[in-house]
Amino acid sequence: MVVIRQHGNNSKLFDISSFLADVDRFAPPDTWHITIDECLGDRALEIEQLTASGLSMSDGEFQALYRGIYQTIDGHFLGLAGGERVFELLAVDSSFWEVTGSPAFESHMLTTYGAWQRA
Template sequence: MVVIRQHGTNSELFDISRFLVDVDRFVQPDSWHITIDDCMGDRALEIEQLTAAGLSMSDGEFRELYSGIYQTIDGRFIGHAGGARVFELLAVDSSFWKVTGSPTFESHMLATYGACQRA
């Protein structure tokens, strides 16, 4: 597991919409299990209510559902491929992401987005 920043040096936001390129390159999930406590964007309240107890869906359904969200404040995204868990992205308090996956995926995410410097 690695911990990466949620905000870049120029106040750039690192969130799921940006991570999908990395996910597609390294892990290519066929389904997701998500639990969103707090997010911002189109359908945010609906998504929070739908996923409060966790919700599983296909990759396509996830991308459609979450397409209008620009920031995840607190949420968990677990990707599955062939029935096996292949990664997890955990947004914590709009401060950082905990990323769990293959060593290659974790290394890429850390190098691309930078380590979170927590106090």
């Protein structure tokens, strides 16, 4: 597991929309299991309510549902392929992401987005 920052230089936000190409390259899921405590964007309240107890859906359904979200404050994303976990992303308090996956995926995420530094 690596911990990456959620906010880059010049207040650039790193969120799921930023990560989708990385996920598709290193750990393409056929199923997402998500639990979102708080997010911002289109349908945010609906998504928080729908996923409060966890919700599983196909990759296409997930991308359609989450398309309008620009920031995940607190949320858990588990990617599965053939029933096996291929990655896990955990957004914590709009501060950082915990990223778990293959060594190549973790290394790429750390290099691309930068390590989170406690203030």
